[in-house]
Amino acid sequence: MVEATGIKEIIKPENLVYKKTKIMTDNTLSYCPGCGHGTAHRILAEVIDEEGLQSQTIGVSPVGCSVLLYNYLDVDIQQAAHGRAPAVATAIKRLLPDKFVFTYQGDGDLAAIGTAETIHACNRGENILIIFINNGIYGMTGGQMAPTTLPGMKSSTSPYGRDVKTMGNPLKMTDIVATLPGTYYVTRQSVHTPANVRKTKKAIRKAVQYQKLDKGTCFIEIVSNCPSGWKMTPVQSNKWMEETMFPYYPLGDLKTPEE
Amino acid sequence: MKKELRLMKGNEAVAEAAIRAGADGYFGYPITPQSEILEYLMEANPAKTTGMVVLQAESEVAAINMVYGGAACGKKVMTSSSSPGISLKQEGISYIAGAELPCLIVNVVRGGPGLGTIQPAQSDYFQSVKGGGHGDYHLIVLAPASVQEMADFVDLGFELAFKYRNPVLMLSDGAIGQMMEKVYLSPQKERSTVFPDWATTGKPATRERNIITSLDLDPNGMEMHNHKLQAKYNEIREKEVRYEEFQTEDAEYLLVAYGTSARVSQKAVQLLREQGIKVGLLRPITLFPFPTKRINELAGQVKGILSVEMSAGQMVEDVLLAVNGKVPVKHFGRMGGIVTTPEEVVENLKSKIIGG
Numbered sequence: 209m210v211e212a213t214g215i216k217e218i219i220k221p222e223n224l225v226y227k228k229t230k231i232m233t234d235n236t237l238s239y240c241p242g243c244g245h246g247t248a249h250r251i252l253a254e255v256i257d258e259e260g261l262q263s264q265t266i267g268v269s270p271v272g273c274s275v276l277l278y279n280y281l282d283v284d285i286q287q288a289a290h291g292r293a294p295a296v297a298t299a300i301k302r303l304l305p306d307k308f309v310f311t312y313q314g315d316g317d318l319a320a321i322g323t324a325e326t327i328h329a330c331n332r333g334e335n336i337l338i339i340f341i342n343n344g345i346y347g348m349t350g351g352q353m354a355p356t357t358l359p360g361m362k363s364s365t366s367p368y369g370r371d372v373k374t375m376g377n378p379l380k381m382t383d384i385v386a387t388l389p390g391t392y393y394v395t396r397q398s399v400h401t402p403a404n405v406r407k408t409k410k411a412i413r414k415a416v417q418y419q420k421l422d423k424g425t426c427f428i429e430i431v432s433n434c435p436s437g438w439k440m441t442p443v444q445s446n447k448w449m450e451e452t453m454f455p456y457y458p459l460g461d462l463k464t465p466e467e
Numbered sequence: 468m469k470k471e472l473r474l475m476k477g478n479e480a481v482a483e484a485a486i487r488a489g490a491d492g493y494f495g496y497p498i499t500p501q502s503e504i505l506e507y508l509m510e511a512n513p514a515k516t517t518g519m520v521v522l523q524a525e526s527e528v529a530a531i532n533m534v535y536g537g538a539a540c541g542k543k544v545m546t547s548s549s550s551p552g553i554s555l556k557q558e559g560i561s562y563i564a565g566a567e568l569p570c571l572i573v574n575v576v577r578g579g580p581g582l583g584t585i586q587p588a589q590s591d592y593f594q595s596v597k598g599g600g601h602g603d604y605h606l607i608v609l610a611p612a613s614v615q616e617m618a619d620f621v622d623l624g625f626e627l628a629f630k631y632r633n634p635v636l637m638l639s640d641g642a643i644g645q646m647m648e649k650v651y652l653s654p655q656k657e658r659s660t661v662f663p664d665w666a667t668t669g670k671p672a673t674r675e676r677n678i679i680t681s682l683d684l685d686p687n688g689m690e691m692h693n694h695k696l697q698a699k700y701n702e703i704r705e706k707e708v709r710y711e712e713f714q715t716e717d718a719e720y721l722l723v724a725y726g727t728s729a730r731v732s733q734k735a736v737q738l739l740r741e742q743g744i745k746v747g748l749l750r751p752i753t754l755f756p757f758p759t760k761r762i763n764e765l766a767g768q769v770k771g772i773l774s775v776e777m778s779a780g781q782m783v784e785d786v787l788l789a790v791n792g793k794v795p796v797k798h799f800g801r802m803g804g805i806v807t808t809p810e811e812v813v814e815n816l817k818s819k820i821i822g823g
């Protein structure tokens with residue numbers, strides 16, 4: 209234990225090893241404790257900062273837990289209708305082709321109501337980055353079944369577990385878009401350990417470079433947790449994610465450029 | 468510069484006028500009877516001349532959300548569709564109204580409900596004038612009655628949209644969209660290179676970040692926003708009413724009609740006058756704001772009013788509100804894609820108003 213006076217001596221610029229990126233605002237995040245959104249926001253913000261893209265960036269936030277993305281990132285942001293972010297981003301990029309354009313969408317937004325917009329933006333090869341947070345549940349509305357909910361998984365609208373015979377199987381949108389010629393770089397990552405955070409950040413950085421080179425759609429799925437929706441502690445949720453989500457949604461690149 | 472005279476379909480005139488107005492983007496989806504707009508723009512390929520973006524979207528839903536994205540960048544963007552497609556766009560239109568984005572939406576109306584028919588109708592008045600999507604909002608609604616006006620209202624539509632940061636809807640119909648007339652086209656305007664200060668174009672160090680949203684989780688904030696919207700609609704009601712009168716000076720009876728029905732009613736006025744019946748026509752050019760005040764004034768002069776619309780009677784509700792019980796008001800119109808004839812208007816004025 210360090211005494212209070214000792215802390216003051218330690219907090220000096222020369223001892224600084226980490227600080228909040230300037231692209232993150234001072235607003236308090238609205239996410240539940242242990243949720244992956246905050247980390248995903250931070251690494252996206254870090255890449256925007258490190259690549260000097262603040263004045264070039266236009267983001268599109270979805271309907272879902274991250275609807276208030278514009279409160280947390282200090283860049284120009286449009287809030288889109290539920291599922292429509294890829295269509296919104298399409299027009300932004302077509303009209304302002306020199307800007308860095310990204311969407312940030314959850315699995316209900318992207319894989320259910322926004323399926324058509326997602327597939328067609330990817331199929332046209334829109335030169336945008338789609339960040340897809342997949343936690344297998346509708347978080348904001350209180351834990352309902354999503355298209356990505358695993359077989360047997362309980363939610364408020366699948367209280368006896370997802371019965372694939374009547375409720376369908378989990379939709380692997382990332383696998384689908386990887387088959388489309390319009391996508392250039394498709395990867396599935398996570399942010400639940402420092403090593404995975406670094407990998408995901410690297411993926412975002414790659415996507416930024418590819419967008420500068422006008423390569424087509426980059427699609428990064430981040431398999432994430434929802435402690436509140438899953439009714440688990442943050443630690444339990446990360447363990448469950450590793451044991452149950454990753455076998456169905458394996459991490460790694462699905463499509464990498466032939467360089 | 469001199470205006471260029473061409474013979475064109477209404478739909479083609481909209482497309483050509485959009486290029487000439489310096490529009491930045493058009494996002495559409497095929498549907499009869501308006502597909503010529505997208506076809507014309509694809510063939511004209513303005514990307515090569517003005518740099519205008521033309522994109523065929525995967526759905527009407529995607530197209531209107533592309534309009535949202537482009538409009539939020541401060542660009543001059545538009546879409547067009549016909550009735551069932553406009554129904555699909557209504558969610559996006561509500562977001563655009565809520566986020567106060569300028570854009571132009573063209574509806575070349577066909578008969579409904581459902582898939583309905585591809586022939587002209589005016590049964591989209593309610594979904595155009597009364598909001599259409601969820602929430603309390605209004606579009607500025609322009610009703611062209613000629614190919615010339617379909618061209619002119621593109622420029623006027625963009626002007627009003629940017630003046631009020633509000634979506635503008637051009638409410639045409641399958642007859643005006645498909646028919647050919649001579650049209651004087653304005654000279655080519657340069658596309659704008661300066662954008663409104665609220666637009667999301669990338670945040671420079673010199674300003675705060677721009678946020679485009681229709682969300683406010685604080686009900687007090689949302690009510691304030693609604694008050695602001697209503698104040699804007701009231702200003703529009705005060706300043707932007709447009710209408711045209713035909714032989715109303717000595718009229719004892721009045722027809723009220725817009726678009727195709729106004730053209731038919733103008734002929735009916737002529738036929739009735741030949742029979743010695745003093746009738747005039749008021750043609751609303753803006754349906755929102757509606758010429759309420761002028762119709763109320765005329766109600767003090769005439770003995771009765773017939774609202775003519777190719778519908779079961781939608782605009783007649785606004786005529787009734789304007790007249791406020793001063794004189795009898797009735798509706799006449801054919802439905803389902805059938806265009807009313809002047810003779811039918813004559814007959815109905817006689818049976819419902821004069822003899823009624």
